[in-house]
Amino acid sequence: MxxxxxxxxxxxxxxxxxxxxxxxxxxxxxxxxxxxxxxxKLENILVLNTLISIRSELSTVFNRYQNQIGNLLENTPSRNVPPIYIPISGDYFPIYRNNTNIIGKISNEQTIENLVFSYTLSSGLIDSLLFNNSLYEKFTALTAEQRRSNDKSTFDKLSIEIDELKIEIQDYWDKIRISHYELKRIASLAYTGITSEIDKRKNL
Known part of the structure; x- marks a missing residue:
């Protein structure tokens, strides 16, 4: 070859x-x-849908809270507040709690901070309202005991305790109101930030 x-x-x-x-x-x-x-693309869809759910949860819970408790806090100065029981029950944030891994995927760090802080403030406020309820229960127990009392010395002693408790309830109401306004401010920032993130991801 x-x-x-x-x-x-x-x-x-x-x-x-x-x-x-x-x-x-x-x-x-x-x-x-x-x-x-x-x-x-699949990850973006997952994050997008989760953030929409978290935003919906935040909006629903806060609107319900505002109607049931927030308006009462805003319209009742501490000097006028009577001992009051505020019903608190259930798990208010299941979507957020079960999807915390998604929060870190938000592109804006300030939005992450505002969102996490919103839920931290909410948990703290729930604890404060529960403590307020314990003060109310103590007040009702003292007034019931006073009504049953036939002894003037005991009656007068209970009157002093009741008056002191009313002052404690009023002072604590002020603290709850401060927490309320801070939560309202941060939750609004978190909602705006999540909405911006959702709009951005819709265009990816």
Whole structure:
């Protein structure tokens, strides 16, 4: 066989090897990029839907709170507040609690801080309202005991305790009102930040 034959054969084999290898590399790269793109798309959909749910939970819980408790706090200065029982029950934030891993994917750090702080303030306010309820229960117990008392000395002693408790309730009401206004401010910032994040992710 001639030298040209072997030269052409080897050249063809080399060209085929490198040509096929390059095509294979390009195909693999394109496949990986498409997979990465699809994974990012799916993650964005997951984060988007979760944030919409968290925003809905935040809005629903806060509006309910404002109607049932917030308006009372805003319209009742401590000097006018009677001993009052405020019903508190249930788990108010199941969506947030079960999706805290998603919060870190929010692009704006301040929004993350405001959102986390909103739930921290909410938990603290719930504890404060529960303590207020314990003061109310103590007040009702003292007044009931006073009504049953037939001894003037005991009656007068209970009157002093009741008056002191009323002052404690009024002072504590002031603290609850301060927490309320801070929660209202931070929750509004968190809602605005989440809405901005949702709008941004809708356009990805």
């Amino acid at each position: 001639s030298g040209d034959f072997w030269s052409n054969t080897i050249s063809a084999l080399i060209s085929g090897f490198f040509g096929g290898g390059i095509i294979s590399l390009i195909t693999t790269y394109w496949t990986l990029k498409q997979k990465e793109k699809e994974e990012k």
